[in-house]
Amino acid sequence: MAIKTKKVKDISDGSKITINIALAGNPNTGKSTLFNALTGLKQKIGNWSGVTVEKKEGKRSFNNFELSITDLPGTYSLSASSLDEQIARDFIINGNPEVVVQIVDASNLERNLYLTTMLRELGARVVIALNMMDLLKKDGSSIDVQKLSTELGIPVVPMIANKKIGIDDLEKAIESVYQEDQKPMGIKYSKEIENALSKIQKMLETIPSIPSDFNLRWLATQILQNNSEIPTLLESWNVKSEIVGELTSFSKEDYEAEIIDSKYEYISKVTSKAWKKAETKVTRSDLIDRVVTHKWLGIPIFLMIMWGSFQFVFAIAVPFMELVDMFFGWLAGLLVESIQIEWLGSLLGDGIVGGLGAVLIFVPPIFTMFFILSILEDSGYLARAAFVMDKLMVKFGLHGHSFIPMLLGFGCNVPAIMSTRSLKNNKDRMITILINPFMSCGARMPVFILFAGLFFGATAGTVIFALYILGIVVAILTAFLLRKTFFKGTSAPFIMELPPYHSPKLRSATVAMWDKGKMYLKKAGTIILIGVVFIWFLAAMPFGGVEYGGPDTWLATVGTFFEPIFKPLGFDWRIVVALIVGFVAKELIVGSLGTIVGGGESDEGIKSAILADGGFYALNSLSLMVFTLLYFPCAAVVGVMRKETGSWRWTIFTMVYSTVIAWLFAFAVFQIGSLMGFGL
């Protein structure tokens, strides 16, 4: 079983003893805050279920110990009704944590302790970090920590994680729990259940293939509760199917409910002596909610916040972008003129500086976008946006919860797709994953800002906003189609916790911005660098005599070959090449255009180069923006889709479907626009 007896190590040589810690807890209890406080790792403070999308690990040393801490997804239970719960449970079983630190929101004691009973049932040695102690008094509630600890039989450490209060005591508690075993939790189920449990346990003991350290009582309760994963698990130990049948025949539909009830009875017995409950009161947060989620005001408020965000991104970022643009334009010109070896000057000036410059110019808006998203998340508004959109989403076969991954997609689709793990219904989850690429990520923003800025002047912010809305609309319509065809059925019931509003912390938003934004910088230094050099190479070949980026180059040969397909969208061969390279990463679209047209022959940046070019104008840049918004998810998204859906078929479906949709929409924009006289 998971919780191994502790390793006794000789520490006389001065080496530290490593303790493996799992950090568990309900959503919105400050788990990420505690993780940061413990490990000092820069990580995001989340506000809605599912923010811990990847397995996060960190280390902390004290005295002779080194804590190796794994942050588990925030869950209410370990019954594996969502992928998050499954991940958390499996880590407790297979990840061998020696101590589980469960963070508990002091103002929600009862519900939080439910998870404690599940952890202890699994055999984990638990320390409770009782967080947000400072908010108790305000609510008119109080907890006798000592008594609670005695009743539960495990250490309870009062904490205020966001002020780093209580960390030392937590260290001490971890050390003491590591060194001595905990008494089993004192839950007694009804006679009927206990009888069945002991019968099952006896049977299990006779099966030699079950690992000797596996927690049989836990296994027995799972069998009794008809956990659908159990037969597979037993078969993996070569347990004969008759025996599996005999074991599962003990289960009854009501048992799970009875077990849940018994756990809550145990909890209320434990807390009755130690906890003074707060009265439920209507708070200021509730009053805000009544406005923000209002029947008529809700959606306009949501749209206004989004529109305001894009205006903000645009207003803040543009001056910075102009600086970056000027700098790279100057640098490119300088390199081309001063380097005597012609091809090297061209590679550095046209290729690398032209291409990378075109990408790096978008650092300011992308960082601003991540900053705003993280403010929306931290403040608690994201959950309200999900609420507001629920009614609309239900009409199209999903519910509000699916809207959160969609909004996160505005940053990057990769973590957004991973955040779907908190959805309880597999079909809901599949649909939510498959539509996510239509949500316009930060890498597509460069194309929008560049072309909207050049050709749409004062309405640029509104054009970009409209593109984002188009993405949402296509995503929702696609969800509807998928629901009506391949994923028939109703979505899981909508239950979502609304975290109380927080005033967002500048520091944590900045940290989150840097954390996510640095991915963009990293990409610029690796895959995009390779991409632009590759494009430069094609644009300069064959060597000798051809005009760089001109119609006789290899690049033109490739582009012209595919050009007929894109002619009806208004794209010439250079845009075609940029879009093809954009399959790998969407930043490469402006990167390659920068390499192709933003050549280093003058001290102009990519913007003036495009304006001077003549091949770009308002209508074809609009159709280019629409195509970029909708077509082919980038390579990283293809990878995560394959992983999260477990299906190549659906991944390929999305690749083809999105590209066809993009072509159709861009075609419509360009052809209708031309008919209306907006063409060249």
Added chain:
Amino acid sequence: MNNEILVPLGFVSEGKKVRIVSISGGTRLRNRINEMGLREGIDVIIIKNSFGPVIIAIGQTRFALGRGISAKILTESSERKVEKWLLKLKK
């Protein structure tokens, strides 16, 4: 049950305090809801119930519940308290 009138959560007006009496619609669903702390016998205040999901308050926690699920949670006015054991007898 008895002559007590049970009202689905989705029909309780805003600002009212009610007690959850039963959760219908399949054991699986009921169990999952129970695990989130929404259980028979607890009192909730309806914060918002006009459009889209219902918002309820339990202690410091706020939940948004879709229309479908709100119809399956039956409540009674919690001013007149009925002991849990009494309810069990009446089943």
